[in-house]
Amino acid sequence: MGALNSLPDEPQYVGLAEKTGxxxxxxxxxxxxxxxxxxxxxxxxxxxxxxxxxxxxNPIRSEIIEAFFxxxxxxxxxxxxxxHEIGFGEFLLVMSHFRxxxxxxxxxxxxVIRMEKLRFLFNMHDTDNDGTITLEEYRHVVEELLSRSGxxxxxTAKGIADAAMLEVASISMGHMExxxxxxxxxxxxxxxxxxxxxxxxxxxxxxxxxxxxxLCK
Amino acid sequence: xxxxxxxxxxxxxxxxxxxxxxxxLPAMFGLSLGVTGVYIQILVQILEWATLRIQRGRKEKxxxxxxxxxxxxxxxxxxxxxxMLEVRGSRPGGDFTLGDVFYFYKEGMESLVDDQxxxxxxxxxxxxxxxxxxxxxxxxxxxxxxxxxxxxxVFVRYCVLFPLRITLATISVTWLVISTTLVGFLPETSAKxxxxxxxHLMFYRICARGLSATIRYHNKENRPKKGGIxxxxxxxxxDIIILANDRCYAMVGxxxxxxxxxxxxxxxxxxxxxxxxxxxxxxRNTVTNRLREHVACxxxxxxxxxxxxxxxxxxxxxxxxKGSFEIGGTIYPVAIKYDxxxxxxxxxxxxxxxxxxxxxxxxxxxxVVNVWYLPPMTRLDQEDASQFAQRVKxxxxxxxxxxxxxxxxxxxxxxxxxxxxxxxxxxxxSMIVGPDGPSDLAATPPxxxxxx
Numbered sequence: 264m265g266a267l268n269s270l271p272d273e274p275q276y277v278g279l280a281e282k283t284g285x286x287x288x289x290x291x292x293x294x295x296x297x298x299x300x301x302x303x304x305x306x307x308x309x310x311x312x313x314x315x316x317x318x319x320x321n322p323i324r325s326e327i328i329e330a331f332f333x334x335x336x337x338x339x340x341x342x343x344x345x346x347h348e349i350g351f352g353e354f355l356l357v358m359s360h361f362r363x364x365x366x367x368x369x370x371x372x373x374x375v376i377r378m379e380k381l382r383f384l385f386n387m388h389d390t391d392n393d394g395t396i397t398l399e400e401y402r403h404v405v406e407e408l409l410s411r412s413g414x415x416x417x418x419t420a421k422g423i424a425d426a427a428m429l430e431v432a433s434i435s436m437g438h439m440e441x442x443x444x445x446x447x448x449x450x451x452x453x454x455x456x457x458x459x460x461x462x463x464x465x466x467x468x469x470x471x472x473x474x475x476x477x478l479c480k
Numbered sequence: 481x482x483x484x485x486x487x488x489x490x491x492x493x494x495x496x497x498x499x500x501x502x503x504x505l506p507a508m509f510g511l512s513l514g515v516t517g518v519y520i521q522i523l524v525q526i527l528e529w530a531t532l533r534i535q536r537g538r539k540e541k542x543x544x545x546x547x548x549x550x551x552x553x554x555x556x557x558x559x560x561x562x563x564m565l566e567v568r569g570s571r572p573g574g575d576f577t578l579g580d581v582f583y584f585y586k587e588g589m590e591s592l593v594d595d596q597x598x599x600x601x602x603x604x605x606x607x608x609x610x611x612x613x614x615x616x617x618x619x620x621x622x623x624x625x626x627x628x629x630x631x632x633x634v635f636v637r638y639c640v641l642f643p644l645r646i647t648l649a650t651i652s653v654t655w656l657v658i659s660t661t662l663v664g665f666l667p668e669t670s671a672k673x674x675x676x677x678x679x680h681l682m683f684y685r686i687c688a689r690g691l692s693a694t695i696r697y698h699n700k701e702n703r704p705k706k707g708g709i710x711x712x713x714x715x716x717x718x719d720i721i722i723l724a725n726d727r728c729y730a731m732v733g734x735x736x737x738x739x740x741x742x743x744x745x746x747x748x749x750x751x752x753x754x755x756x757x758x759x760x761x762x763x764r765n766t767v768t769n770r771l772r773e774h775v776a777c778x779x780x781x782x783x784x785x786x787x788x789x790x791x792x793x794x795x796x797x798x799x800x801x802k803g804s805f806e807i808g809g810t811i812y813p814v815a816i817k818y819d820x821x822x823x824x825x826x827x828x829x830x831x832x833x834x835x836x837x838x839x840x841x842x843x844x845x846x847x848v849v850n851v852w853y854l855p856p857m858t859r860l861d862q863e864d865a866s867q868f869a870q871r872v873k874x875x876x877x878x879x880x881x882x883x884x885x886x887x888x889x890x891x892x893x894x895x896x897x898x899x900x901x902x903x904x905x906x907x908x909x910s911m912i913v914g915p916d917g918p919s920d921l922a923a924t925p926p927x928x929x930x931x932x
Binding site: 315318322324 | 580581582584585586587588589590591592593594595887905908
């Protein structure tokens, strides 16, 4: 009977709120979204993400979707590999990387959050988990963003990817000897590349707050 | 000892005769006794009280989550170029930087949390509870009085209103079948047309009363005329009842079996409707030609078409299929907006079948709907059918206070076309390559040299 129900899974929400930093309200909203995507099921699979047309238009959708099934993002130490389906807890954990920041944070906490977000993005591209984004993986990203047909020819896209990689190499390694081998972007290099980038403020989902006074019309 | 069957029969006769006098006779003349109006007013008072009570309850218990009917997240809403500019600090062009990917991450995550299309195919979320169990998504126990009122509401809806509505529905369908068959025997005279109109109108009026429908028609001077095509936004099969309460239309649809088939066959006896066999629907030319024939005949009733092709949840209007706009003739757009406080009219065909949908509708409070007739439109010389469709759609969305969406209603069941996926890639690559062409590419040696 509707009026007498309490919020479902409340003790579970408390645990999740502590782990992810979302408020109860935000968890409730995301839980509804989870149910919508999974058709009221308990788990989400990769195919369930294909029901979002906006996401399908995104060139890096496969990386984004993979990030949800990547165990490195589940905040368990040293977990690797991918899973086939995720429950609401894992969904929330991955989402928490995009959590809006609390205002009252000191610099050290901000740094921790920044590192977390950067690590998440790094993992998204380092698909073989060897600790570096190799030339191949980087080129893959660039090619995905550029069009494979039409406006840009394959050679041009490849050329842009190579140029970008060269720039990355020169920033990270400085001047390279002719026989030196550039393996790829490590996490430190990645960090250096994005030093001026305001990851904390750019990588956030801002939830709306409903003002109760507008309810009664 | 009393005869129980005798008393039951007598009660039943009294019940039917009350209904006949209070509902059917006024329906014949298009009058209303005002009972529904009073009912709606009482309902509004109760719902307002309930809203205030819930608000007070929220202030006392701040952990109760608040529903957000306008979307969950705050989106920047800037175009790709604007956002890239912010990210880079300079105009993007010529080369690729790692920061560019951030735009796509953010867009991807945002659409995961909240996207426009999926929201259109689920029921509109209410800002405050309207005392129906089915809309109780976030509202929890607030006070005893509220629960008691809700309980009384359940009793009234299921034990009083529901049997009344079922009876009326049965009476109306019986009336329709009998009257249209009788009218069908008459020769083709203007008297026949007039009688057929009366028969149809009575059917729809009794149906509307059966749903406690309060319909407000605006701009009646723009009402569709004969030989025209009426287009409207589609929320539920009840749209037909809502529109046909005001004037008669020629319906367009697929031939069904069962009860629907009986209704269709009897309707077509008294005045021409356009029913298609399933095989005919597959051939677009057949469909267009038949509709064109109907429209060309000046004294045939206007056709009623829903160009969205599927039911949308009445918060937005999705893409209009251009087939209806290729027929020619004058288009009379109509905007329909339901008031969600009294009952959710949206038919979520993925979740409920027709019977359970009708049961839900008949146990809602009421149907309160505004219908706006827009001035007629015709296709201009320089626009093609899809542009015309877009123009009509924007006019309807504007008048009805709905969001104008470019997405196709067919996405309810099908996937996005591949061509749309390429759009974002093309946009980004043209930004990178820029009007000056790729820079520095000729000067860099291939990276393979470094790896030897």
